[in-house]
Amino acid sequence: MSQSEYTALPRQEIEIDSATNAIGSDSSRSSLESLVLPPPPPPSPWRVAANKVQKILVPSFLQRDDSAEDGPGQSGTRQTGSSRISTDWLDGLRGVASFFVFLFHHTMYGHPGLLWGYGAPGENKHLVMQLPFIRLIVHGRAMVAIFFVISGYALSFSPLKFIHKKDHGTLLKRLSSSVFRRGMRLAIPSFTSLFLHYLAHITNISPKRHKGSTLRSDTKHLLHDIDRIVNPFTLVTTNGGFHFNGHLWTIPIEFRGSMILFVTILGLSRCRAWVRMVTVACLCTYFMAKEQWNMALFLAGMVVAESNLLLLSEPAASDSSSSSNSNNSSDTERTWTEDFDLEKAPGKIPWYRKISSKAQKAGRKAGLIFILILGLYVLSFPNKGAESTPGWMWMASLFKDNPGYAVNVWVSIGSTTVVWAISFIKGCQGVLETRLINYMGKISFSLYLVHGLGNQFIGKPLIDFMWNNFTGREPGFWKECSWLFAIALYIPILIWLADIFWRLVDAPSVTFAKMVEGKCFG
Numbered sequence: 001m002s003q004s005e006y007t008a009l010p011r012q013e014i015e016i017d018s019a020t021n022a023i024g025s026d027s028s029r030s031s032l033e034s035l036v037l038p039p040p041p042p043p044s045p046w047r048v049a050a051n052k053v054q055k056i057l058v059p060s061f062l063q064r065d066d067s068a069e070d071g072p073g074q075s076g077t078r079q080t081g082s083s084r085i086s087t088d089w090l091d092g093l094r095g096v097a098s099f100f101v102f103l104f105h106h107t108m109y110g111h112p113g114l115l116w117g118y119g120a121p122g123e124n125k126h127l128v129m130q131l132p133f134i135r136l137i138v139h140g141r142a143m144v145a146i147f148f149v150i151s152g153y154a155l156s157f158s159p160l161k162f163i164h165k166k167d168h169g170t171l172l173k174r175l176s177s178s179v180f181r182r183g184m185r186l187a188i189p190s191f192t193s194l195f196l197h198y199l200a201h202i203t204n205i206s207p208k209r210h211k212g213s214t215l216r217s218d219t220k221h222l223l224h225d226i227d228r229i230v231n232p233f234t235l236v237t238t239n240g241g242f243h244f245n246g247h248l249w250t251i252p253i254e255f256r257g258s259m260i261l262f263v264t265i266l267g268l269s270r271c272r273a274w275v276r277m278v279t280v281a282c283l284c285t286y287f288m289a290k291e292q293w294n295m296a297l298f299l300a301g302m303v304v305a306e307s308n309l310l311l312l313s314e315p316a317a318s319d320s321s322s323s324s325n326s327n328n329s330s331d332t333e334r335t336w337t338e339d340f341d342l343e344k345a346p347g348k349i350p351w352y353r354k355i356s357s358k359a360q361k362a363g364r365k366a367g368l369i370f371i372l373i374l375g376l377y378v379l380s381f382p383n384k385g386a387e388s389t390p391g392w393m394w395m396a397s398l399f400k401d402n403p404g405y406a407v408n409v410w411v412s413i414g415s416t417t418v419v420w421a422i423s424f425i426k427g428c429q430g431v432l433e434t435r436l437i438n439y440m441g442k443i444s445f446s447l448y449l450v451h452g453l454g455n456q457f458i459g460k461p462l463i464d465f466m467w468n469n470f471t472g473r474e475p476g477f478w479k480e481c482s483w484l485f486a487i488a489l490y491i492p493i494l495i496w497l498a499d500i501f502w503r504l505v506d507a508p509s510v511t512f513a514k515m516v517e518g519k520c521f522g
Helices: 011-034 045-057 088-107 134-138 140-164 168-202 215-230 246-267 273-289 293-312 314-324 357-379 393-399 403-422 426-432 435-442 444-471 477-521
Strands: none
Touching: 045 477, 088 134, 088 140, 088 403, 088 426, 088 435, 088 444, 088 477, 134 140, 140 168, 140 246, 140 293, 140 403, 168 215, 168 246, 168 444, 168 477, 215 246, 246 293, 246 444, 273 293, 293 403, 357 403, 393 403, 403 426, 426 435, 435 444, 444 477
16 A cells, blocks of 8 residues: 555644534534433322322331331341340330230230130130230230330430449430420320321211210310329329220329339439349339339339340450450469360359350350249230139239239239349340331330220221121120231231321320420530
8 A cells, every 4th residue: 555545634623623523512412401301290189198198108118218227127226335235125015015906905805704714614614815925915904014014224324334334424414304204205196196186076087975974074084194194293103093095004103113213213323233133123022112103114024124235235244354454364264164274263153154155055045934924824824814724823812802903913024034034045035136026116106096986986897897797796706817817907007007197196205205305405
């Protein structure tokens, strides 16, 4: 190929061509920009309202939440120190207890014999649901006792951690915040539930409307119920006293128990751990002797929390100390979970140290499971007729002078034992931290507050419809089948209502209390 075939363009011609291309590209860009569609018009108010209603009505577990946590079991678990103790299982246990309380109130309609134990004299006293352990599904008093122990544990766990860290400044801030927000946390959802019952009465749609009641009398009763909720000095020992929503009897107990718990933590915050635990145990005994079993359970929850901090935090403390002082360690620094070198100190090792670690672990697990089973049995103590029921007579005989108080004593002992055992059994905690049960824990308070109206307007009418149109009310297999079918239809509806109440009332009440605290505390 000859050199003449290669023709170089002059620099001036190249610059002109480049400028031409630039002008062309600018014109094409402007033409493309002219083709861009204008922004869409804003949605109509009706569409915005429809989207908001849809978001309210769709259950939370069907909605996408990018800000959700990774999982139910991760918020309460860390890797070092006392924060290695997971407390997420408390929410799951609360959710199970709340669901069983609903089952108790709903099942009592048409099944009053469930208050007695299996084998008691009389008719309808040999039902499967009356057997120990099984009866816990419909044992409302036992589940309420678990509520109180859980509250004592949950409210005291964080302050006790600061006590163990000797961080009394943060402890005072935490107690101040808890005292300030506790009333709002309990009152706002309770007032909402109470007002819904009040509206049902004054509009004459409530099936439980009292005869002869007027707007004035109903309003007077409403104010009376509000006073019972916000007054922590009212002694409430039975499930009565509320005119509209009788299930709210536990709320003033929660408020009173919380205040007593906070004062106890503050007063004993500078004591040694064993002094604090012994003192609180004595206070529990005193409250039980004064028939204030519910107050005793709050303090019992504090004892369980402290025992967890003392026993479950030691391995982490020993690990950190051994890593930082590996050259200056001694047998006196070892904790109850560490293994000793048998060759270094022959003849000075206790007999239980010679047992292999696997055998010790298996023995502890078997012991904890036995304690859990024993606690569940005691927790199954029937509400009525225990003095004449096989398996319970010897326990009831200890309270011949006050047989009505026996159930409160035994369910208190059983609930404390169960919560204590679960706090050391990882397998049970894992079940309670599953996604479904953790969700039930989130809506547990809302479920407790809405199931009263739900039973009145949906649950019982469904059962009546099944009995009146299909199987009749005579005791038998088909009656129970229709009851099961009705409750299977009702439970999803009730959970949906509780989910709505949780998102509209319960969760915002927590945010509101924190906002008020921030405004007031500065």
